[in-house]
Amino acid sequence: MSFLQRSTRFGINSSQLALARSVSVTKVATAVPVDHGMKVCNPKTSTKRERVVVLGSGWGGFTVAKNLDPKLYDVTVVSPTGYFTFTPLLASTSVGTLEFRTALEPVRRLKNVNLSMARAESIDFKTQTVTLNSAVPSPATSSSHSLPPRAHNKAMTIAPEKHQDERFVVGYDKLVISVGAFSATFGTPGVYEHAHFLKDIRDARAIRKRILDCFERASQPFIKEAEIRALLAFRIVGGGPTGIEFAAELHDLITSDMKRIYPDLVGFSTISLYDVAPGILLSFEESLREYAMRRFSRDNVIVRPNSRVLEVGPGWMEIEGEGKVPFGLLVWSTGLEPNPLIKSISQADKDPRSQSLFTDNFLRVLDKETGEPMKNVYAIGDNSMIKDGPKLPATAQVANQKALNLAANLNNAGTEKPDTEFILRNKGSMVYLGSWRAIIDRTATNVSGPKGEVTGLSAWFLWRSAYWSMSSWRNRLLMSVYWGMNLITGRDISRF
Ligand SMILES: Cc1cc2nc3c(=O)[nH]c(=O)nc-3n(C[C@H](O)[C@H](O)[C@H](O)COP(=O)(O)OP(=O)(O)OC[C@H]3O[C@@H](n4cnc5c(N)ncnc54)[C@H](O)[C@@H]3O)c2cc1C
Known part of the structure; x- marks a missing residue:
């Protein structure tokens, strides 16, 4: 043009x-x-x-x-940025379950809309x-x-x-x-410099590269066991839906693709999730929170509530009452x-x-x-x-x-139609927990459909279907291709 x-x-x-x-x-x-x-x-x-x-x-x-x-x-x-980020898919793109483009819609593609x-x-x-x-x-x-x-x-x-x-x-x-x-960092020193956020597609790209860098570095012949453990210590701060979904997707990556590619290393890897609050997913019903805790414990994802991070440095973070712990990757997701x-x-x-x-x-x-x-x-x-x-x-x-x-x-401008007040049609909340399991909380919905809770494989299927149906036709096609390809060839683990 x-x-x-x-x-x-x-x-x-x-x-x-x-x-x-x-x-x-x-x-x-x-x-x-x-x-x-x-x-x-x-x-x-x-x-x-x-x-x-x-x-x-x-x-x-x-x-x-x-x-x-x-x-x-x-x-x-x-x-x-000039594009829309479909945030619910960011965690999937950060571990290669989906290609980055599946979570993007360029504004330039909108008809009759200018972009600055x-x-x-x-x-x-x-x-x-x-x-x-x-x-x-x-x-x-x-x-x-x-x-x-x-x-x-x-x-x-x-x-x-x-x-x-x-x-x-x-x-x-x-x-x-x-x-x-x-x-939000709550003023914690070192977070901007040494932790990763997960807000934008560029963050997802940086996280994917860092995970793969950690495994590649750990596979070098001169790296000692203590350093391997530090490199493969993946830590997440924030027990809300974003932190939980990232931990879940990372678990899937490690237990499937990384296990195949680095069979001698996966045994050294750990995923730990910290929150200053006494629990995780506090906006969800208690039984769903308990289900999430059980799933994480089965999948060896360590959950550390009541943990306050005091400072973050290059490859370490200091936790109140515990001292410094090393990490290869720290994802920070503690609100806004x-x-x-x-x-x-x-x-x-x-x-x-x-x-x-x-x-x-x-x-x-x-x-x-x-x-x-x-x-x-x-x-x-x-x-x-x-x-x-x-x-x-x-x-x-x-x-x-x-x-x-x-x-x-x-x-409505220029018509007789009156403006309508905003009322939320609460359709419920859902979170992916890894290993093809999810939770859906529909206890507080005010729209048609069943009220209550859904867990497990059926919740995972609904979770995937919901985000698939909310995407553009172009991205639906891409998502279907990538999900299918993962089953056959594994995730995309290219580092760039
Ligand atoms: C990883 C992740 C997963 C999530 N999953 C879910 C989910 O499953 N379900 C759910 O309901 N919610 C989810 N959320 C929350 C949801 O994404 C946000 O609530 C939502 O994005 C808010 O929309 P928004 O338009 O207010 O802001 P955003 O979507 O953050 O958009 C803000 C826009 O403003 C632009 N911008 C920033 N500063 C300026 C400026 N100065 N001038 C011009 N433009 C600017 C940004 O580039 C961006 O385009 C998730 C969030 C994240 C980070």
Whole structure:
């Protein structure tokens, strides 16, 4: 697609091209406040279609953009990655059960949706503009190597990327804030530097490489037994669904593929899961938690509740009352902390504990001063919560349903149809436990279908079917191929 065509997709006509070109490369010295000298690079070109700017391409942002009516709205998604990550499949991709592409959907594949590959840095609610920072370095100046996979969190929090001074401004008629949240470290020293997160496909890729590196290094003839044990000590901090599913997938990899490839080494490997809480999967029914504990104990996955990690270093972590223990890989999954963009917003009402943006039942962001909905600003997903509503978990289910509700309400514009308040249709929760076993908690559902609990092989089958059916046709095809291939040839263990 030519530059002209792409610009037209952004609602910029040919007479505005020169301006747009100069605006998009305007450099400013500081991030905030918004430089009002910068011109908006997507000026309104139509009185018929409103400009909707969606910040983020996750479960909330991608879904809302996909479902907005293109006859009513000129939609632009702002995202530093440019793709949607199907997070429930990340653990499977991190051990090679699935190919990375099965968990991705590029925004560019959405019809009638523009993409700006950039990070939103600040929002000016008065002028209805957002200052963005390009996430696309110049190919001429950037390194020939791709960004380090774990640059995701690091780059946004502690180590700003080199191309951080390419800022530009987009204007909106309606703004949807759905930038999600970051992985929480609770200030534990060394986590950013030495642990792996599992939030994005690049994290999954880094984890897979690290596991394979550990086995390959342990197989070198000069490595002593103590070092082999340290290299093959796989530790996970966080006993929520993400930590549990990663432990389960890792167990499957080790007991099938690694056992075949490194038969002399697997006996030295251990999987240990730590949590500061007195148990794991605390949001699940007690009988399901007990089932999970029994399965893990049968599969030799060590669960260590009441364990507080004090510090993490290169290849070790210090646990309160226990001292330093070595690891080859440490996966850190202990909940969420606010995205810096959300922290930077001072005009909106926020939950004092989580810093999430408060919305009303129509998902409109509330003004801090007046408590009234702010004009044309909405928030969905992990960066928001409904004020005075039931406390909903930070899940894909909630983000996805909020996005669908918001898109439907926005698509009502110009009709007599009243907007509908958001009410969660709780379909239950499920977690994979390894060895083709899962648990499903449907005790609190408010939708049709059986209530109660499902465990074992049937739960595993439902777990796989659910995620298969939620993916695009392209990814369903890929998933079927990879699941089939694993049975015949084993998992993908390429290191790159
Ligand atoms: C490994 C894993 C497994 C999970 N499994 C499940 C599950 O099985 N079921 C379930 O219900 N939930 C699951 N979750 C939780 C679920 O993924 C989240 O609740 C969900 O992703 C929240 O959606 P969101 O749109 O708010 O944020 P996200 O999906 O995190 O998306 C945020 C988006 O914003 C972008 N972004 C960030 N900062 C900026 C910025 N400054 N400017 C512009 N864009 C920005 C990001 O690149 C991303 O595209 C899982 C989470 C993980 C990590």
